[in-house]
Amino acid sequence: MENAFTRRLGISCPILQAPMAGGPATPELAAAVSNAGGLGSLGAGYWTPEQIRDAIREVRRRTDRPFGVNLFVPERTDTADEAVAAMNAHLNHYRARLGIGPAPFTPAHAPSFEAQLQVLLEEGVPVFSFTFGIPPADAIQAMKRRGTFIVGTATTVEEGIRLEAAGVDAVAAQGSEAGGHRGTFLGDAGDALIGTLALVPQLADRVSVPVIASGGIMDGRGLAASLALGASAVQMGTAFLASPESGAPAAHKRMVLSSGEDATAITHVYSGKAARGIRTEFMQDMQAYPGTIPGYPIQNALTRDIRQAAAQADDPSLMSLWAGQGLRLATAQAAADIVRRTVAEAQAAIGNLSKLAGQG
Numbered sequence: 030m031e032n033a034f035t036r037r038l039g040i041s042c043p044i045l046q047a048p049m050a051g052g053p054a055t056p057e058l059a060a061a062v063s064n065a066g067g068l069g070s071l072g073a074g075y076w077t078p079e080q081i082r083d084a085i086r087e088v089r090r091r092t093d094r095p096f097g098v099n100l101f102v103p104e105r106t107d108t109a110d111e112a113v114a115a116m117n118a119h120l121n122h123y124r125a126r127l128g129i130g131p132a133p134f135t136p137a138h139a140p141s142f143e144a145q146l147q148v149l150l151e152e153g154v155p156v157f158s159f160t161f162g163i164p165p166a167d168a169i170q171a172m173k174r175r176g177t178f179i180v181g182t183a184t185t186v187e188e189g190i191r192l193e194a195a196g197v198d199a200v201a202a203q204g205s206e207a208g209g210h211r212g213t214f215l216g217d218a219g220d221a222l223i224g225t226l227a228l229v230p231q232l233a234d235r236v237s238v239p240v241i242a243s244g245g246i247m248d249g250r251g252l253a254a255s256l257a258l259g260a261s262a263v264q265m266g267t268a269f270l271a272s273p274e275s276g277a278p279a280a281h282k283r284m285v286l287s288s289g290e291d292a293t294a295i296t297h298v299y300s301g302k303a304a305r306g307i308r309t310e311f312m313q314d315m316q317a318y319p320g321t322i323p324g325y326p327i328q329n330a331l332t333r334d335i336r337q338a339a340a341q342a343d344d345p346s347l348m349s350l351w352a353g354q355g356l357r358l359a360t361a362q363a364a365a366d367i368v369r370r371t372v373a374e375a376q377a378a379i380g381n382l383s384k385l386a387g388q389g
């Protein structure tokens with residue numbers, strides 16, 4: 030299943046494992062996917078520079094194949110201190126339920142993007158992908174000089190055009206089915222909920238760099254369909270969430286394997302930014318919150334201790350269970366088996382379609 034894009038990256042099938050920050054995208058998962066011929070990826074957005082360096086080296090101990098590292102382009106939020114304090118006080122009720130102490134008000138903490146980028150440059154990672162915006166031009170230039178392949182995330186055609194103009198080598202088209210945070214950086218995330226089937230061909234018509242289809246792709250049928258739409262490859266997240274190599278907490282994996290296509294919703298109550306996940310009691314409750322939900326990354330920092338304690342307690346009701354709409358097709362197969370099965374299914378689907386065309 031090679032094409033110009035896979036040859037450029039040095040991979041043997043057009044399957045990228047989605048970078049999944051917050052635990053699922055471990056070095057084990059990335060290396061397993063890369064060793065199977067796809068492109069594994071670390072979701073490094075929340076990691077400190079030291080954690081990123083360690084994870085990159087761990088991937089390299091496990092594979093000599095190409096892999097990617099993903100970061101979050103930083104953004105500012107102007108939430109008033111009073112709103113942050115009110116939210117923090119409100120969250121104490123969940124903390125009490127989990128048996129953790131009330132958290133003091135702490136300013137939002139997100140690792141320095143510049144310091145994270147510096148590690149990627151020093152380590153010379155084969156692929157750098159990003160979401161939530163466009164990095165400064167000098168950062169893109171520095172990556173290019175280092176020979177790194179650059180992938181930006183778009184949820185609309187306009188975002189894809191801006192990314193191409195900024196110099197990316199490929200655009201990941203994130204359809205509304207996708208699990209996790211929305212990559213939207215122009216306008217309102219609610220206006221950028223374009224399904225993968227609609228987004229990919231419209232974007233492929235308007236940019237000259239390769240398009241990577243992402244959102245709701247779970248098997249070879251999705252891969253074959255994406256190639257037919259004009260994508261050069263697919264990026265699959267939810268499909269790998271319940272694999273043994275994924276670092277998602279047990280309760281998250283359990284919920285992925287037992288939920289259907291109608292189980293998810295888009296919410297900003299966990300992080301202050303729109304993201305798709307399996308509906309939980311926390312999501313339901315917080316919809317009735319009378320105050321202002323602080324923006325990203327403040328709300329994300331405020332809810333972190335709750336999400337982590339809930340995962341420790343194996344209580345999915347207060348966890349963020351990011352997942353896409355393809356849920357019913359998720360399996361607990363090993364990552365390499367998911368890659369191989371997806372390729373075999375796509376080849377079969379394309380073969381069947383070719384016969385159909387022959388009969389026409």
Ligand SMILES: Cc1cc2nc3c(=O)[nH]c(=O)nc-3n(C[C@H](O)[C@H](O)[C@H](O)COP(=O)(O)O)c2cc1C
Pocket residue numbers: 047048049050051053072073074099159160182203206207208209210243244245246264265266267268351352353354355
């Ligand atoms: C648990 C989870 C975490 C994610 N974290 C990131 C991330 O750190 N960076 C990123 O660019 N995309 C992230 N995404 C979005 C994926 O890149 C991709 O758009 C999505 O997984 C595709 O949809 P699918 O889950 O239906 O395959 C995440 C998705 C999930 C499910």
